[in-house]
Amino acid sequence: MNQRAVRKSLALSLAAIAASALALGAVPAGAAAAPPPSAVAAPPSSDACRLPAAVGGLGSGFPVDEQALPAVGTLKAALLLVDFEDHPASPASAAEAEANLAPGVEYLERVSGGRLEVTTTTSDGWVRMPEPSTSYPFERGLSYEDHVRYIGDAIAAADDTFDFSDVDVVWVTATKEAPNITYSPTTNFLDVTADGNHLTHAVTFGYDQWRWGGLVLAHESGHTLGLPDLYLFEAPPEDPGNYHAAVGGWDLMGLISGAGPEYLAWHRWQLGWLDDAQVVCARGDRTTSARLAPVALSADAGPGQAAMVVHPLSATRAVVVENRQPVGYDEAIEARGALVYTVDTSVPSGEGPVRVVDATPGSPDGLDDAPFAAGSSWTEPTTGAELTFRAGPGNTLKVTVQP
Ligand SMILES: [Zn+2]
Structure with a gap:
């Protein structure tokens, strides 16, 4: 959860928190300029699909929020x-x-x-906080000021023996003996100086870490790097209590304990973890096909395998298709195939900037069986584009977008 979210939704319950490649037929760069033999044309530049951010703070547009730390390079953490x-x-x-x-x-x-690359420097054993645990009102509605005081107290208590001069993010983890430090908020607006270093980013790890396990660190770090929450801060009226109606368990920013906690391909692109060449932009004036590697393997995808197909709908909206297979952190997914979702860069964190399209609406498994199986298709309701999904070699998936 991000600090702005904390400010906005203090009453949020724990339950809510529970929260080189290329299109087939492409002409390689530098190849002879003969037109391709079929309607399948070279994909346009991914620029047309790089939707600009249309909302402040954490969101799904480009670039990520200016307050985010760089997601490429070294992240130096103080634990x-x-x-x-x-x-x-x-x-x-x-x-x-x-x-x-x-x-x-x-x-x-x-x-x-x-x-x-993450480098972690841990305090030399436990650092005693200056106040009893009950003075930090995690259970009574933690404000931004309360959170900054907590982090600031931890930094001050550690400062004699810890060098903060070259730290990007401060992680403060509370002893398991203090269950009243209940949850794990993040702030990108810390504003504490130690050892001459202005510290701006911090994450608290509270008692809920023992339920979530270590992936809570990756979720909160997603906020540090600019990603939004994909669970809903308020459940939809037509689906009371379902804070996971937008993306279910298909992304770590949606549900830490979900069956498919890989980051969405769109997130990876936002963070600079995918190359533009791995993104196939399917404009509305031509047929586009691409072969997709499983998202979990996109960093090591073979030649000719993209990570996602993006079909822009407007200046702020697009449909994205990615391939989800039971590998990597997706090992436990119930259904495999094409995960289709819409991205809206005008929607803020916690209000559904990403929404998964359910291939099986009304099924008892909710979004767990949302992917479209190989051999199926889906028509985008606003443009009428037909998206078809076919099995490719290995666990790849061929996606065609027909305007
Ligand atoms: Zn969050």
Whole structure:
């Protein structure tokens, strides 16, 4: 959850939080300029599909929010382990706390295809906070100011023995002994200076980390890097209580414990984790086909395999198709095939900037069986474009967009 979301939706329940390639037939660059023999033309530049951000803060447009940290390069994290006079931690439990978050770091490095390297410097054992745990009102509606005070106290308590001069993001994890540090908010507006370094980005890891496991670190880091929440801050009136009506468990920013917690291909493109050449832009004036590698393998996709097809609908909206197969972090998905979703760059975090199209509306499994199976098709209701999905070699998927 992002700090702006905290400010906006303080009453949010834990349940809510639960929250080189190319189109076939393309003419390679530098090839003879003869026109392709069929209606299948070279894809236009991905620029036409790079939808500009049309909302402030965290969202799904380009570029990501200016307050986000770079997602390519090295992210230098300070991990502060904190305990409290009313909930002291045993020295031995430090290793357990570190181990719980480690899978989140591994996730970021794997899903980025190595484009993001995370270096973590951990405090030398537990750092005692100056106030009892109950002075931080996580259970009573944590404000932005409360959160900054909590993070600031942790930094001040650690500062004597910790060098913050070269830190990009501060992670503060509370001892498991303090269940009243309930959840795990993020801020990109910290505004604390230590060792001459103006610290702006921080994540708190509270008791919910023991339910989510380490992927909570990757979700919160998504906010640090500019990604929005894809679960809904308010459930739709027609589907009360369903905070996951937009993307179900198909993206880590939607549901940490979902069966398919890979980042969506669109997110990877936003973060610079996909090359433009891996994005096939299907404009409305020609037929476009592409062969898609599974999203989980997009960093290592073979030649001729793209990561997604984007069919723009307007200046701020597009339909995206990606290939989801039970590999990588998608190992446990119930249904495989073409995951189709709309992206709207005018919709803010938590209000559904991404919405998955359900191939099986009304099924008891909700969005768990949302992908379109190979051999099926779908007509986009506003442009009338027909999208067809066929199995390709291995676990690839051939997608054709026919205007
Ligand atoms: Zn979030």
